[in-house]
Amino acid sequence: MRILITSASHGRSAALADHLAHHHEVRLTERVHVETEHEFVLSDLGHDRSTNLLTRGIDAIIHVAEPLPEEDVSSQLDAATRCTYNLLMAAAEEGAQKVILLSTLDLMAAYPPGYRVKETWRPLPRTQPPTLTKHMAEQVIREFAREGSLDVEVLRLGEASNETVAVAVDQALSQLDSLAPQHRSKEEGARDPWSITHVGERPQ
Amino acid sequence: MNVLILGGAGMLGPYVARELAPNHNLRITDITPPEEDLPGEFLLLDASDLDGVVDAAAGMDAIVNLSVLRRHRRLAWDVSTRGCYNMMQAAVTHGISRVINTGPHYTVAGRHITEILDFGIGPDIPPQPGTNLYAITKAMGLEICRVFTEHHDISVQSYLFYNFKDPAAIQPGEHYAPYVISWENAAEVFTLGLDIDLDALPSRNEVFYVFADMPHDKFSNEKAKRILGFKPRQDVENLWK
Numbered sequence: 001m002r003i004l005i006t007s008a009s010h011g012r013s014a015a016l017a018d019h020l021a022h023h024h025e026v027r028l029t030e031r032v033h034v035e036t037e038h039e040f041v042l043s044d045l046g047h048d049r050s051t052n053l054l055t056r057g058i059d060a061i062i063h064v065a066e067p068l069p070e071e072d073v074s075s076q077l078d079a080a081t082r083c084t085y086n087l088l089m090a091a092a093e094e095g096a097q098k099v100i101l102l103s104t105l106d107l108m109a110a111y112p113p114g115y116r117v118k119e120t121w122r123p124l125p126r127t128q129p130p131t132l133t134k135h136m137a138e139q140v141i142r143e144f145a146r147e148g149s150l151d152v153e154v155l156r157l158g159e160a161s162n163e164t165v166a167v168a169v170d171q172a173l174s175q176l177d178s179l180a181p182q183h184r185s186k187e188e189g190a191r192d193p194w195s196i197t198h199v200g201e202r203p204q
Numbered sequence: 205m206n207v208l209i210l211g212g213a214g215m216l217g218p219y220v221a222r223e224l225a226p227n228h229n230l231r232i233t234d235i236t237p238p239e240e241d242l243p244g245e246f247l248l249l250d251a252s253d254l255d256g257v258v259d260a261a262a263g264m265d266a267i268v269n270l271s272v273l274r275r276h277r278r279l280a281w282d283v284s285t286r287g288c289y290n291m292m293q294a295a296v297t298h299g300i301s302r303v304i305n306t307g308p309h310y311t312v313a314g315r316h317i318t319e320i321l322d323f324g325i326g327p328d329i330p331p332q333p334g335t336n337l338y339a340i341t342k343a344m345g346l347e348i349c350r351v352f353t354e355h356h357d358i359s360v361q362s363y364l365f366y367n368f369k370d371p372a373a374i375q376p377g378e379h380y381a382p383y384v385i386s387w388e389n390a391a392e393v394f395t396l397g398l399d400i401d402l403d404a405l406p407s408r409n410e411v412f413y414v415f416a417d418m419p420h421d422k423f424s425n426e427k428a429k430r431i432l433g434f435k436p437r438q439d440v441e442n443l444w445k
């Protein structure tokens with residue numbers, strides 16, 4: 001499988017690339033140059049043809065959606081919304097099958113301690129990153145799933161090791177070929193093109 | 205009331221400025237100069253400029269956001285999404301509790317999901333803009349506003365429009381969207397939004413469809429009439445009569 005991982009400058013992306021490279025072809029991308037032993041493509045995730053080229057031939061995208069170091073809030077918001085939109089628009093046009101967004105369980109931290117918070121509950125972002133930006137990235141990606149143009153899985157990461165995250169990503173990738181035609185009912189094996197999984201412990 | 209109008213030199217802005225000027229002090233901003241004389245003070249300002257928006261909001265009692273940029277893949281996000289974030293940060297900074305935001309009907313009702321299929325579409329549905337650039341950028345702005353109202357004492361009224369008409373220019377039999385209003389009638393709703401007691405609103409984040417009474421019942425303007433006291437004019441009926 002050919003996998004594109006965004007936010008290459010972030011440690012989570014590097015760890016995932018090392019893990020996935022054992023069994024997949026991995027391409028990393030970032031909005032600034034990053035030194036890595038994996039294939040790397042510099043991309044500002046703009047709306048021009050270069051983002052299409054970035055995603056061409058890619059089967060699955062792991063959108064890590066982390067800010068650059070020292071990035072101001074407005075730019076973080078721009079990256080979470082506009083850049084995510086451009087990435088997914090290109091991915092849909094180029095025929096990628098799946099997008100995995102790494103979000104945060106901080107979105108559910110405002111629920112009272114001890115509550116068994118489910119993925120179906122409403123996220124409670126604050127007005128600053130990281131919850132606002134991750135929430136907005138989720139909101140943008142959800143519309144692609146709603147229209148059926150991409151199969152999307154959101155992994156909301158809590159307190160979890162790189163190994164735990166890698167297992168969750170492996171699981172999400174293993175479902176790549178099992179998305180049944182959407183005109184089938186769930187009883188006939190169809191899955192929703194939008195799913196959320198909580199990974200690790202919820203901050204409280 | 206001191207009112208900041210963002211994007212006030214566009215198509216709707218002059219109508220809103222003329223409507224509000226007799227009773228309010230206006231500070232109007234836009235990324236380009238107005239093509240006609242507008243009442244009040246005018247500032248050149250890009251809505252995506254956080255510091256500029258915050259500075260422009262100093263001393264204001266309310267913010268009206270008319271900023272629109274529909275088709276450019278970068279500017280649409282700058283104006284409609286980051287612009288809303290900047291507006292809300294400005295409201296927090298200056299303790300402004302009254303914000304009126306604007307957008308298209310498909311900010312909540314995606315064009316391909318409901319408009320073709322359904323009737324009686326109201327504004328209080330879970331937003332489902334789809335990936336249309338104009339719809340999704342405005343919907344993300346709406347969501348940012350909603351999040352801010354959850355954490356701050358700010359009330360946001362979002363007025364959603366579709367198609368504007370000049371009644372004098374309507375040609376019999378011309379095509380029209382299922383959701384039309386005259387420019388002057390649209391401007392009147394902003395007076396209502398500035399006058400309404402914020403405690404009379406059901407919540408700090410309310411969305412309204414604003415348009416003339418139309419016979420086909422595709423969309424519903426009932427909420428705007430019931431809560432804001434909006435009175436649709438009968439000035440676009442030549443479209444179907």
